Amino acid sequence: MLSVKNLQVSYGKITALHGITFNIQKGEIVCIIGANGAGKTTTLRAISQLVKADAGSEIIYDGKNLVDYPADKIVSELGISHVPEGRHIFGNLTVQENLTLSAFARKDRDAVAKDMEWVFSIFPRLKERQWQKAETLSGGEQQMLAVGRAFISGRNIMLLDEPSMGLAPLLMMDMFAALKKINEEGTTILLVEQNARLALKFAQRGYVLESGQIVLEGPSADLLANPDVKKAYLGG
Amino acid sequence: MVSFFQNLVNALQWGSFYALIALGYSMVYGILMLFNFAHGDIFMVGAYIGFFVATGLLALTVSGSIALPGWLVLLLTIIIAMALNSIVGMLVERIGYRPLRDAPRASAAITGLMIGIILETGNLALLGAQRLSFPPLIATETYNIAGVNVTNKKIMIVGVALFLMLVLHLFITKTKWGMAMRAMAYDFAIIPLMGVPINLIAALTFGLGSALAAAAGILYGVAYPILDPYMGILIGWKAFVAAILGGRGSILGAAFAGFLLGFIEIFTATIFPSTFRDLIAYSIILIILTFRPHGLFGEAYSARLRL
Ligand SMILES: Nc1ncnc2c1ncn2[C@@H]1O[C@H](COP(=O)(O)OP(=O)(O)OP(=O)(O)O)[C@@H](O)[C@H]1O
């Protein structure tokens, strides 16, 4: 459903991605793992058109080349949402306003109301803090808001950039349980993580990204058992 | 005491002009991190558009096709000119600033100054050097309230200005577009991830600021009916100072500081000779800014990032 071919991205003279190729099927959970600076965030930003891919790169979703779309249409027309690294919630807006804003381009008011209820049902803490300024939320709650916001903005694919970052273990479990529910609602998930063990346990398939290149790929179970992966990413 | 209230009335009138213009500077800065140095000239263009709309409506009235009372002509003029000037503002954004969105901020500032000069000299080339006189749409009536002279025009000017600020406030706090503007001021980079087109919000911001500047231009024309192509320069810079004084990007600050500026100017003039007015008024503001470099309502540290 999403097929990335020979994706290359450069920041000025620095090339962050050296032509990577991967694909995701409808309904799947796929992860990309890699160390700091491997190019994980860049990959997601290129799909969302927040950064332009170099010529020759192909990002095809349902037969459409994403490179032809402006960033907002990726979300509003194609339903590809993105939870950015570091959450980026709007701290000056209330929790409710953050969610309302994420429905900016949607015309189906009833469905939006339903989606909001659903977000509150998987993240009851957000409901309790509905009218609070988002900057007063704890880190974990901000992550919930970022995920909830993405769910409302577009439901076909959700791109997740390190949702585990800064979460206590218990909260992390809750978060991944919620992501599982989102996937069961029919949303395909592309997860990017430094926490490889967590990501591979959650995803069905994985790719290993090193210095802008995919060096390994396969079903999660295989990657978890792979000695190289064990050594480099799972602490031996 | 009487003279205090007399000055207060005048200060409110000048404060209305400054506040309406300062709001445009502040919104654009808050949302796009850009000082729109053409804004004073957009105020001038708004005043001229107001002139032509009012003259046109009066011509219709005289020719007998429709008979409109003066206050209605004024009201229509304000509404139509605000709409037209918002298009001017959006064009300035589209042509002048959008191509420079990722360029160094200095390039955008220089572009703003050049757009200003183009608007001034374009006006001069189109309309010639003679000054235009804004048609007197409503007759001046003076009321004496406990010894203080208040004219109907001054009441109207302050009333319209406050009303527009209230509408702006409601727009920004209650609508989804206002919500998007506030969000964009906080975190520019990820606005598209909400399905919100950045260009739409940028155009909207320029449109709103320019509409308010047009209202200021017409109100100014009602109070001081002489229009010339350079009328926006000094008042524009002063409103810019108000925007800085209020705190860059702060809407409330810009409105408040606009009025504060009016007060400082008028009351300085009551104490010092009028040739000293601006020198002393702006020295006072410089001193305030020395102690509050981020302005009265500005954040000391801005977490905003443009990626
Ligand atoms: N805006 C930028 N300008 C220049 N170089 C950049 C920029 N963003 C990322 N890079 C570089 O591109 C490479 C990949 O960065 P990226 O953020 O994609 O890595 P990452 O895998 O997400 O790392 P992390 O796990 O630390 O988030 C890095 O070498 C980084 O320094």
Ligand SMILES: [Mg+2]
């Ligand atoms: Mg990253």
